C-alpha cells in the first residue's frame with residue numbers, strides 16, 4: 001500500500017500558483033470566478049467557460065475528465081451557515097422566493113449533471129479568502145479519481 005502524505009506536510013502551491021496568490025492579495029476586487037479560473041489554469045488545466053450545452057452552464061467545464069466547477073456567490077446561492085452575507089431585513093417577500101428559486105435551480109442542475117456522469121465541485125465565494133485551501137481543494141477535485 002502506498003503511503004498517504006498528509007496535506008499539511010508540504011506546500012501545495014507551485015511557484016506559479018504562488019504568484020497568482022500574490023496578485024490576488026494585491027487586487028481585492030477580483031471576481032471570485034476569475035480567481036478560480038486562474039487557479040485551475042495555473043495548475044495546467046484547460047477548460048470551457050459557461051457551456052450552454054450543460055445544465056446550469058458551469059463556470060468551468062473540464063470536458064475530457066468530465067468535471068465541472070461552479071463558483072457561487074454566497075448570498076445569491078444561499079450558502080448555508082455562511083457569515084459572509086447578511087439577509088435583507090426588508091422586502092422579504094421579494095427576496096425569499098427569488099433566493100429559494102436560485103437554490104432549487106442549483107440543486108436541480110447539480111442533480112442532472114451528476115446523473116449524466118459529471119463530477120461537480122461548488123466553490124463558494126467566502127472560501128476564496130484562503131487561496132491555499134481552495135487551491136488544494138481544486139487540485140484534489142481535478143486530480144482525484
Ligand SMILES: [Zn+2]
Nearest residue numbers: 074079082126
Ligand atoms: Zn459563504
